[in-house]
Amino acid sequence: MSSYDVSAVRSVFPILKHEVHGKPFVYLDNAATSQKPEAVLDVSRHYYERLNSNIHRGTHYLAQEATLAHENARKLIARHLNASSVEEIIFTSGATDGINLISSILGYSGKIKPGDVIAISNLEHHSNTVPWQMLCERSGAELEVIPVTEEGTIDSTAFDHLLEKTSGRLKVLALTQISNAFGTILPLAPMIDSAHRAGALVVIDGAQAVPHLSVDMQDLDADFYVFSGHKVYAPTGIGVLYGKRALLEDLPPWRGGGEMIRKVSYEGTTFNDLPYKFEAGTPNIEGAIALAAALEFLNGLGLQNVSSHEDEMIRRAASALTSIRGVTLYGPSDRSGSLSFNIEGIHHYDLGTLVDKMGIAVRTGHHCCQPLMARFGVTGTLRASFGCFNNEDDVNRLAEAVEKGVEMLR
Amino acid sequence: MSSYDVSAVRSVFPILKHEVHGKPFVYLDNAATSQKPEAVLDVSRHYYERLNSNIHRGTHYLAQEATLAHENARKLIARHLNASSVEEIIFTSGATDGINLISSILGYSGKIKPGDVIAISNLEHHSNTVPWQMLCERSGAELEVIPVTEEGTIDSTAFDHLLEKTSGRLKVLALTQISNAFGTILPLAPMIDSAHRAGALVVIDGAQAVPHLSVDMQDLDADFYVFSGHKVYAPTGIGVLYGKRALLEDLPPWRGGGEMIRKVSYEGTTFNDLPYKFEAGTPNIEGAIALAAALEFLNGLGLQNVSSHEDEMIRRAASALTSIRGVTLYGPSDRSGSLSFNIEGIHHYDLGTLVDKMGIAVRTGHHCCQPLMARFGVTGTLRASFGCFNNEDDVNRLAEAVEKGVEMLR
Amino acid sequence: MTITERQEQLLKDLSLFQDWTERYEYVIGLGRKLTEMPQASKTEDRLIEGCQSQVWLEAYCEDGGVYYRADSDSQITKGMIALFIHFLDGESPENILTADFAFIEKTGLKEHLAPTRANALNLMALQMKQRALDFAGATD
Amino acid sequence: MTITERQEQLLKDLSLFQDWTERYEYVIGLGRKLTEMPQASKTEDRLIEGCQSQVWLEAYCEDGGVYYRADSDSQITKGMIALFIHFLDGESPENILTADFAFIEKTGLKEHLAPTRANALNLMALQMKQRALDFAGATD
Numbered sequence A, B: 001m002s003s004y005d006v007s008a009v010r011s012v013f014p015i016l017k018h019e020v021h022g023k024p025f026v027y028l029d030n031a032a033t034s035q036k037p038e039a040v041l042d043v044s045r046h047y048y049e050r051l052n053s054n055i056h057r058g059t060h061y062l063a064q065e066a067t068l069a070h071e072n073a074r075k076l077i078a079r080h081l082n083a084s085s086v087e088e089i090i091f092t093s094g095a096t097d098g099i100n101l102i103s104s105i106l107g108y109s110g111k112i113k114p115g116d117v118i119a120i121s122n123l124e125h126h127s128n129t130v131p132w133q134m135l136c137e138r139s140g141a142e143l144e145v146i147p148v149t150e151e152g153t154i155d156s157t158a159f160d161h162l163l164e165k166t167s168g169r170l171k172v173l174a175l176t177q178i179s180n181a182f183g184t185i186l187p188l189a190p191m192i193d194s195a196h197r198a199g200a201l202v203v204i205d206g207a208q209a210v211p212h213l214s215v216d217m218q219d220l221d222a223d224f225y226v227f228s229g230h231k232v233y234a235p236t237g238i239g240v241l242y243g244k245r246a247l248l249e250d251l252p253p254w255r256g257g258g259e260m261i262r263k264v265s266y267e268g269t270t271f272n273d274l275p276y277k278f279e280a281g282t283p284n285i286e287g288a289i290a291l292a293a294a295l296e297f298l299n300g301l302g303l304q305n306v307s308s309h310e311d312e313m314i315r316r317a318a319s320a321l322t323s324i325r326g327v328t329l330y331g332p333s334d335r336s337g338s339l340s341f342n343i344e345g346i347h348h349y350d351l352g353t354l355v356d357k358m359g360i361a362v363r364t365g366h367h368c369c370q371p372l373m374a375r376f377g378v379t380g381t382l383r384a385s386f387g388c389f390n391n392e393d394d395v396n397r398l399a400e401a402v403e404k405g406v407e408m409l410r
Numbered sequence C, D: 001m002t003i004t005e006r007q008e009q010l011l012k013d014l015s016l017f018q019d020w021t022e023r024y025e026y027v028i029g030l031g032r033k034l035t036e037m038p039q040a041s042k043t044e045d046r047l048i049e050g051c052q053s054q055v056w057l058e059a060y061c062e063d064g065g066v067y068y069r070a071d072s073d074s075q076i077t078k079g080m081i082a083l084f085i086h087f088l089d090g091e092s093p094e095n096i097l098t099a100d101f102a103f104i105e106k107t108g109l110k111e112h113l114a115p116t117r118a119n120a121l122n123l124m125a126l127q128m129k130q131r132a133l134d135f136a137g138a139t140d
């Protein structure tokens, strides 16, 4: 903690300089979307003021410079994720787009047959649930759901049981690395291992992990991994799909169009090599470059420093909220990023509204995890989610606001 | 012309202030991607410095402000396109994404059957060709191509013949409004009318039209219309799909995930209303807002003023190039946006390289229209494409550079 | 008092409050005082689905006056409903149909409400008029 | 002259030129002077597909020396190939395999080339060495 200068970090986020409802702004909705540091905004602007041009196909100077910048971004991201090769990094428009890409091409590949099983966990975001429901609908496969314990963690006995029950039929296991609703970190290593032994492909939703953890594709050994730029200090509209090269080479393309082709003729079209095979149309060039800048920003702070600071803040917040009568905190005590809670007899929406009036942005509702909310018998929770710039003052203001709001509503 | 102050227009494009290869920069690659005016860059930056938040699901202040800004952008775009309702405007990541959305959901709808016909023209961009080839492959439908005349315009006799030949089987007609390769403006009104009478749906690729023409959805009467933000002075990673409400309501969703659902449960998921049904995951919020700003910028100049200025520039360029020995200009004389040419005995790539060295950005190659290049027996052309800020000086510098390049290569 | 008079009275009351907390507390208090809606009345057809909270609304006609009962799982929403009911309860269908809800803008309450919540309110006002219209139709 | 000596000579020649136009003209001129490749030799298996231009390359071995013939539909690309051939023609497979093409960086030509074109050049250099390797293998 001592080495991490949070006030220096705060100073590079322009949005924190402004007030909300006449009060200094406390932003605790990082799991929904992150705020952007000056360095990332500068890179975006610089791109449009100096480099902007369509890429890959151009001979002229700017086209070459823009292509270089775009492909350097891809390299940096590959390095950040420790992918085996840069061709394994596919740009998408976000995590949702990436999951749909994978579920769609698995569908088109004909590899998913009636009676096959696709398994997800009860913690998944709608974006890692609905695409698999749709694939099941189209292919005749069945969706199985790994239940969670009362603590909001994976029920591993039930998972083992599910593996046994679906033996020989499990084709895909799709899991989040960190729950956006409860902050639960999933025990991916043994689960990926088991799934592979069962012959299944593993898709990991890293949307909430990449902002907080250092992730290593070769170590993790998932087959596919997705995340969104906007949750990791980069702009909206850009994301990444990592896939193992051999798998991506084997699977059919998804979107058709410019960039993803080698040669188009009416007699037959051949597709481009990786990664372009999965990138149709003009990419979000600026987004990719800004995403690389955001990861560099994060690496500059040191992911380890950031996450231990965030963990400390989240622990303090949890402990401050515990003292409120009737509070329920969801998820395990070693949560990452997000802290969800409810207060007996009080609607999360009411409390959220009052807390917001005190200048504090938290999220209320189901957090795109309705099945998880149903499991816990609630329509939603209040969620405070943390980023690299949150400080003790934010934690204190949150606790005070919640207390005051509860008072008003009781 | 007199009312259009091109030097004022130039002054609001920061990138034009810089030099390339030590020479003032002439950008004639607008059809590939447009440059961005200060006003659009300011809106993007302002969004991140003051408003940034995830939308639709938040109670807190910023979430509400960002949602408002995003939905106002949609309204402005609906007004710009004269759509019947704002729900007909779906945000995509670009024109390619939009065409794939439509071709994919038509596929999933089961409406396209073996033996059905999908027709495109020989002028189409790969992005309006490959998705239809893929749909044909998946559905067993057949792709028919409307040929072009020697002048690069639609062969309308052949189109009539095609309509006759495919009577009762034509399900989709997909056409560009303006050819990105040759600048040809297609005679959409009668073609859409014929296709509708034949019982087909019509998809229009407006990627090259929206920057130059005022387009009116209710007047045009196409069923679907797509374009990209980055070609109309907005950032990369954002685009629009317009679709007639009743059709969009009837068709199944494409991407699954957050935003596009009403209620998710493992027993069954119900989908959200239009336009959200087709917008899964966190949208490119900033991109949408910046796109609206770009259209406002264009409306501020007056689309009619812009296009008559551009038409004048393109006519001057055509006339200057005509004097070069061995030149072939492609497309009709009333081209819009793009001017394609070749010079006998000279490779377009060589000439493009030399012209670029003289500080002039033009594009060389097949312009993502390989079948069209094949029709004209070439591997590519040089293409100069015009935007609102190009002036006579640009035209003169282009002509000089081409002359000098030809000299060097002869 | 006419509907308009009651609205003016409310505006006067609200103007006494110093800040938004007191106004919210006043509204929440109104909700608390609302006649309870029997659990059995909270049926699917009486449900107005809002963004994050649920509202049940029922109306009946007695001696030419329309009366409302309502509940919500959100206390703030319930308070806002109570405000509406306070104005309309017992009025004739005609008076309700012509009542001007634009005064809500003047209360300064709406600016404290999230647009999604404000939308829910508009929806609710509409529903209250809709029920009144049903009765107006019935008596004509 | 050794390969290295010929490379140094080229650098000296190029340094005489004032600007990029003259350098390009020099390179284009080299391409023009290249021995013509018979149309029949331009077969699919001799084609190196570049980004926008095509290159055909063929090699043969005579008296222990490797000789190249090449053509391209692009004059600039052809000129660059001519440059390479100028250095390598008639050299032993061993000399060719150990030749250092990094000198190209010093000519100032590459910085005038689009990266895609530069890549194509690297690809071509690699192909030339590959052919030499084939012959080296054959004679071992």
Ligand SMILES: Cc1ncc(COP(=O)(O)O)c(C=O)c1O
Pocket: A258, A280, A281, A282, A283, B031, B032, B094, B095, B096, B097, B125, B127, B128, B176, B178, B179, B180, B205, B207, B208, B228, B230, B368
């Ligand atoms: C006519 C036409 N259609 C479609 C596209 C594809 O647009 P994007 O690459 O932005 O998806 C382009 C541009 O490249 C185009 O010119």
Ligand SMILES: Cc1ncc(COP(=O)(O)O)c(C=O)c1O
Pocket: A031, A032, A094, A095, A096, A097, A125, A127, A128, A176, A178, A179, A180, A205, A207, A208, A228, A230, A368, B258, B280, B281, B282, B283
């Ligand atoms: C765990 C998780 N998965 C997926 C998503 C979807 O990401 P996006 O909306 O950026 O596509 C989110 C964020 O909303 C998330 O938290």
